[in-house]
Amino acid sequence: MVKAEIVNGPIDFFPSEDSRQQDGAELIFNGRVRATEHGENITALEYEQYEGMAEAELTQLAEEAMNKFPIHDLFCKHRIGKVDVGETSLHVSIWSKHRREGLDAMDWFILELKKRVPIWKWAILQNGSRIPSECNH
């Protein structure tokens, strides 16, 4: 199953489960906002989206990951708007029989997300000014 959502506000994480009997791996990735950007201290990142297309692309990408890798579920939430340092901007949860396919799917999904999903971000400096954020890691 796929769940993909763009949210404007703090992310409500997908719950962990103890009831699954066929999935040996539950992978959770939380992308969080670092305190520095290009060596400068920042207070937050501000994300903007192409409304409609961003969630559609995220959903399509999740479905492609499900077809490409032998995983059972991929759940994803991406936050937009102002995200303070330390907070989560991207939350991904993948369930699979073994860890390897889950790890491979997670890596591929996040790499493709950074190439295709129309979301952009600016770093907000401590003096309130904004600079482009260019992290591609």
Add this chain to the structure above:
Amino acid sequence: MIKITVKCFSQVRYALGIDILNLEFESGTSTSQLEKFIRGKANGKLDGISLRIALNQKYVPDETELQDGDEVAFIPPVQGG
């Protein structure tokens, strides 16, 4: 004539100073011709910036013919995550 809406994001919005453009073109105009027009309007501020084309919220090849009522966005490098 056809009517086109161009939605502007990130560097494109910064370069043009506007969120949405409502434009009219001759029938048969392509997305690449529209991109040339947009880059010209940006007065060099989009030089060196690669743009992918989204037509009605889906990525399309460069040479796609525009239709009346289309929504177009020129997508600068994305930065999600």
